[in-house]
Amino acid sequence: MTPFLWVIAGFVTVASVVLAVLSFVPAYRAASVRMQARSVGLALPAEPSPALEADFAGRTRASLIGSLLGTVLAVLGLVSGVIPTEDPPALGGVAETWLVLGGFYVGMGVGAAVRALTVRTPVPSGERFARAGAVDIRDYLAPIDRIGSRVAVGAGVVVLVVAATVSITAFGMTPVNPGLIVGGIVVLLGVVSLVVSEVATRRILERSQPAASPEALAWADATRAITVREIVTAPMSLGVWGALAIGITLTDSFSVGNQWPAGLILVNVLVLVIAAGIVAAAIYSIASRPQQHYLRRLWPDVAAAAGAAPSPASAEATR
């Protein structure tokens, strides 16, 4: 572990603990709901909603505890030697850094999924509202998230296969660079998290949404959309980071002694293409506001009103 990596792990740990503690503070909980309301494009409830604040606080704590555990497990894996690494790590610990951050995101996704699958939603006693049409994952995840996570993991697997082939054919890289092993672990973790995320999101969408008003149903949809986005962040980031970590390590390996100039050029181009893809996807993601995708799909009237009005619209308008 490099000092930089210790700083990252320490920052993640402290930030997770501080935010988890803050989620018990009423003022922070209210501010958190206000912030989420802006992000998801919904108006705040007319009256303060302790249930909504408690729900967001519980969800935040579950995600934070998960990310903390994920980070700690990744650090323990590196420190204990279970995950092979050089001392000092190759390339300043690029692959190790992404492994630790990957642990953070996997933990966050697992925490969010466990919370969403186990939380008992309060059942309103009076009149209830439900949507007449069935929903599916396309209603909650924008294509950039839904397809992007699969593409990212696929890219990671392709780069891993290329790296393994190159290593086996021994283009001057024996013994295998530990950076490749760490990068491979990141990609394989991405594959596992993709499968788990697909199963978890399906289960989450199968759960009922008892709502006492259209507004409550809209907020339930918003919470669900936030949760499934958190879950797919892990495979997406792991796929991308694994591909980059392996690509950069391959570049480094080819650079030593310049054994295969064509391979060096090929790998550099590959890394640049992946990096350009990441930048393009990030720009598109920011511009398309995927956090409000559910609103456009499930609450088009509210989305249209929110687009026209200076402040987010209320789902009551759809009654």
Add this chain to the structure above:
Amino acid sequence: MLTISPGSSVAPFEQLRTQLVEQVRDGSLAAGTRLPTVRRLAEDLGIAPNTVARAYRELEADGFIETRGRNGSFVSAQGDPAEQQGQVAARAFADRIKQLGLSADDALAWVTAALRAP
């Protein structure tokens, strides 16, 4: 949106059936729309699954919905064959507009313009 009033003198299955019929007739539930599963809708509305199943059975008998095996229940196209095809085409267009993230107002304006074009 569906709702069940616990205090109403109308039976829950009838409340549900009536609302679904109204939504199919006014077009807010377009032909081809998949309905929630019996269990899911019963849990959401806090009523017995048998109540939802009975409403679905009656709607199917009246031709408002159709069951496609394990795929679930779907809103049937209403009216004569030409109108039915028009509804199916409208549903496909609406799905595509949603997929592209375009606004309903723009989509309606384009359809109106296309229909008025010679």
